[in-house]
Amino acid sequence: MTTLLDYAIPGVPFGCVFALMAVGLVLTYKASGVFNLAFGAQAFVSSLAFVSFVADGWPRWLAGLVAIVVLGPALGLVLDRVLFRRVRTASPLVKLVPALGLLIALPQVALIVAGSAPDIAPPSLFFDAQRVYLHVASVPISGLELSVTVATVAVVIALVAVFRFTPIGLEMRAVVESPRMTELAGVNAGLVSAFAWVLSSCLAGLAGVLLAPLYAQLDSQNYTVLLVWGIAAAVVARFASLPVALLGGIGLGIGQQVLAGYLPAGILATGLRPSLPFFVLLAFLPFARQRQVDDPLAGCDPPPTALVGEATGYRSANLLAPSGGDGAGHAVAGWHRALQARADRGAGVPSAGAHGVVDRLASRPTLVVAWAVGGLAVLSALTWVPNVWLVTMTQGIAFAVIFVSLTLLTGMSGQISLCQASFAGLGGFVAGQLADHFGTSVLVGMVLGGAVAAVLGVVVALPTLRLAGLPLALATLAFALLADNILFPNSWVGNGATGVTVPRPQLGPIGFNGSRSFFVLALVVLALVAALVRTVGQGRMGRLLAAMRGSELASVSTGIDVHRLRVVAFALSAGLAGVGGALYGSLERSLSPDAFNYQLSLVFLVVAAIVGLGSVSGAVVAGLVFTALQTEVATFPPRFSGLLPVVFGLATLSYTRHPEGIVDFLGGGVLRALGRRRQGAAGAGGGDGPGAGPGPADRSSARTAARSAVATGEVAVPEGGGRS
C-alpha cells in the first residue's frame, strides 16, 4: 500500500499543473468557442519571463506576479484581439491552425525577445523548493510539491466561486451560451469574454511558472507535452466542467507516475507514460460534447463565405463553415452534394474534366505562370544548379509528396490529421528496414512502406470513426505521441536511438546516387502522387469526399458509406505520406527515430493550411516553401536565425484572413483583378444601376454569394433587383 502512495503522491504536483492547463482550456473554450492550443506556448512565455526575471535578481513573488498576472493576460488579450476573435465562428480547421501556428512559433519568438534561455535552474514560486515541509503517509513533501498543489487547489476553488457566486461569473456563463443574447440583456459581451481570456491566460501562466521547477531546465518541448496532458484532462471534463478538469488533471498526473512505477523497465515503461493521453483521449473523446448549448441567435451571422476558385471541383469551399454541429444550412449543402455524388455514382457521369486544356489555361493565368516557373526550375536543376541547392529542392519535393497526402485527407475530405509525420516516418522506416534485412530495393520498399503506412492509417481511422473536427484532431495528435513513444523506438521500426539507414535505389543499371538522378526520381514520384490525388479529387471519390466534408450526417442519409469512405481516405493519405517519408529517407540515406516526430505533424498541418490545402499545386508549393525556409534560413547569420518563427507567426496571422491558403488566394486575386478589368471594359451597362445600394464591392463575391446561397439553403433578395 505504501508503495502505491510512494508513486502516487509525487504525481500530484504534475497532475496539478495538468489540471491548471485543462481548466484554462475549458474556460476559453466555453467563453469563446476556441480550443486554444497556443496555451502551451503562453505557459512557456510566462515561465520564461519568470525565470529570466529571477535570474536578473528580482524577488520571486514580483517575478511571478508580473509573469502570471501582467504578461500572461496581456499576451492572451493580444492573441484574442488579433487572431482568435476572427475565427470564433469558423470551421474547426480554421480555428485550429492559428493556435497550432502560435504553439510552434511563440516560444521561438519569446526566446529571441528574451535573448537566450536563462541558465539558472528554474526556481519554485514560493516555499523552499528542496526543504521537506511535511509527510503524507510517510512520503516526504517538498516545498516544490507543496507550492504547486496549494496554488492549484486555491486557484481552482477561487475560480469555481467566481463562476458560481459573482456577477461576472454569471455573465461569463451567459456569454458561453450566447454572446448576442447577453448583449440584449444590456451586458457588454465583448468585455466579458475578454475577461474570460484574461482569467484563462493567467491560468496558463501560472501552470507554466509552476511547471518550470519540476524540470531541470526550461524547455519549450515540455510545454507542448504539458499541453497534451491538459487536453486529455479537458476531454475527461468533456470540455465543460471545471471541477472535473481539475480532478482529471490530478488523476492523470498520479496515473502516469503509478504506471511508470509499476511497469517493468523497457520501452513499455518509458513509452506508455507519455502515450497515456492517447488512451485517455480515445476513451473519453466520444463523450465530449463540442459545445453545450447552441446559440439561438446564430442566425444573425451572414452565411460563411465560400472560397475563391473552384475549377478543380474539390476546393475547400467549406473551410469557413460554422462549427457547432451541422447547421441546418450545411446539412442542406452537404445533402445537395451527397445527392449529386450519388447520382453520379449511379449514372457513371464522366467527371468534370471536360474543358479543353487551352480553356483551362486561359481561365487560370496562374496555372500558366506555375507551369512556366516549374518548368524553368526543373530545367535549371538539371543543368546549372549547385548540388547543395539541388538537395534542398529534392527535399522540398519529398515534403511536397507528404503535403499532397494532406490535401487528400484534410483538404478534400475535411478530416484533420495531426499524425501525418508518423505515417511518413513509418514509410521511411519500413523501406530502410526492408533494405537492411532483406536487401529489398528501395523502390519496392517505398511502395511497401506506403502500404504499411496505409495499414497504420486504417488503424488510426477505425477507433476514431465517430470523431470529427476538433476531437478527431486531438485523437490523431495523441496517436502521433503514441507512435513516437511506443512504435518508433523499437529496434524493428525506428531502431532506438541509432535510427535506420535507407539506401538510394538502384533500377537495373541505373543508380540514383547522384543528386540529379535522384532529383528526377523524386520528381517522377511527386508527379505520380499528384496525378493520383488529382484524379481522385475529380472523380467520383472526390465528390463523395466533398459530400462527406459538407455534412457527414447528410451523406449517411443519402446512403454513402461514410465509415468506409473515411477508412479509405485515411489509408490512401497515410500510404502517400509513407511514400513521401521513404523518399525523404532515401534522399538523406538515413532516418533518425525522431525525424518525423509529432511536432513535425503540427508543422505540416499549419504550413499546408497556410499555403493552401485546397489544391495539389498548393501542396507542392507548401513542400517547397517549407524546405526553403527551413534550410535557407538556417544558413543565415545568427542575427536572422529568428526570422523563421517570426515569418511563421506572421503567416499564421494572414491565415485567419485567407483560410483558403496563400496559393489559392493569390490565384483568386489575379482572377478577380482580371475579372474587374473585363467588367470595366464592358462598360457601365451592368444590371445594377445607380441607387442599387451598397453591396459587395467586387463581382466575384457575387459569384461566391450565389454559391453560398445554395450552401445555406436560404432565399434572399437578389442584389440590386427590384425597382429599376
Place this chain on the structure above:
Amino acid sequence: MSTASQADPVLVLEGVSASYGPYRALFDVSFSVPAGAVVALVGANGAGKSTVARVASGLVPASAGRVLLRGHDVTRRRAFEIARMGLAHVTEGRSVFGSLTVEENLTLAFRRALGHGGVADALARAYEVFPRLGERRGQLAGTLSGGEQRMLALSRVLVLRQDVLVVDELSLGLAPVVVDEVYEALGTVRSGGTALVLIEQHVNRAFTIADGVVVLHKGRVAYDGDVAGAAARLDELVLGGPPAAAP
C-alpha cells in the same frame, strides 16, 4: 404610422437597409413607433421582419439609414448599449438562457439596469406578476415550457419598464390557450407604458391589439397605416402587392 398619433415617436427607422454578408435583406425601410403604441409588423416568410427587429436592437448593423431611439441616433451603437437605452428585443425561438436558472436569467438583466441593490425588489416584482416563475426560480430556463419561457422573457421587460419592446413570433409553436396567456402578459407590458413592435404570423391576433400596421414585402415597406386599411388589403399586401409609393 406617423400620421396616426400625435405622440413623439419612441422608435424611428429612416431609410434602413441591411444585409447579411452579400445578401440584401432590407431596402430603404422607414416607419416609426409612437410612444406607448402597438405596431404590428407583418409580412410573408422571409420578408425581413426579423431583420428589422435585429437592426433595431443592434444585432445586425444597418448598411444605410438611421435608427432613432427616443430621438437618439443609435444606428452605430452596440446591442448592449441599445438595450440599456430602453429597447428590449425578445427574439424568435428560444429567447432565454437555457443553461441558467430562471432567477439567474432575471438577475443578469436586473443587475445591469438597477444596480446590486435593486435586484431583490425587481425579482420580487417579477414573481408577483408571474407567480409561476417564482415557483420555478431555481429551475434551468431551458427546461421551462415554451409558454413559460416567453413569460420569463416578458417579465424582464415588464419590470424594467423599457420604452420599446420588439417581440418576434411570440406565439409561434404555442397551444392556443397558452397564446392567450402570453397575449395577456403582453397587455400587461403595454399597460406599463412600453411601446410594442409586434411581429406575428397570426396576423388577426396581432391586429386585435395593434394601433398601426406595417407590412413588409421582400424587404420593403408595402404598407404603413392603420389597422382597418391593412386588414382590407391584407392578402394583396402580404402576398406580393406593389411596393408603397417611394417617399
